[in-house]
Amino acid sequence: MPIQDSVLGSTATNPPAPAPAAEDGAGGIPDAVLAIPEFSGLLQGKPAAVSIDKDDPSPESALIGENQQPLFDAGFGFYAAKDGVTHVMFNTQFTDQASIEAADAAGKLDEVAVPFGELKASFEVAAGRAASEGSAPTSEAPPAAAPEAGGPAQVAPAPPAASLDKKLATARIKNLAPGGPASGPTPGQGRILNSLLAPTV
Helix, strand or coil, X not given: CCCCCCCCCCECXXXXXXXXXXXXXXXXXXXXXXXXXXXHHHHCCCCCEEEEECCCCCHHHHHHHHCHHHHHHCCEEEEECCCCCEEEEEECCCCXXXXXXXXXXXXXXXXXXXXXXXXXXXXXXXXXXXXXXXXXXXXXXXXXXXXXXXXXXXXXXXXXXXXXXXXXXXXXXXXXXXXXXXXXXXXXXXXXXXXXXXXXX
């Protein structure tokens, strides 16, 4: 991460020189930086700090280096470790430079600042797991389970037997045939009353 010396150790009362304007996203952070998956963890303080080799060739490191001023203005701090190789970026809402310096002095910088390579690898593993879980084809209606799997078997209904067809046809014909007042399954049901109430001419 090519961190400018003017940013390291800067305070709000002594801000670094203004950097070229960039398209800002949330809280003045450039959208290009917000698009870095690992940066979302820093925004939430999980982790609160990351360490990276100053000569790291990754595009993420270069992008952060190009946007140090907007990140500093948005509440991120930068620290150059004593080894002269490692640089740390941290979210000042969750940790401070004094804690980073103390860990560096005790030789425990990796305990407070996660190496960027490890953070990136964890995000790649999580993304791969999510992709594999979402790769199974989905459908609006789940397929019916096979009988051997213990699910209910969906069997198409069998056509009615020929003898049943004949019985139904016969019953329909009988119901259509006109009958007297006392005919039918319930003799006199409404027919006698209707004949009494029918107007006569």
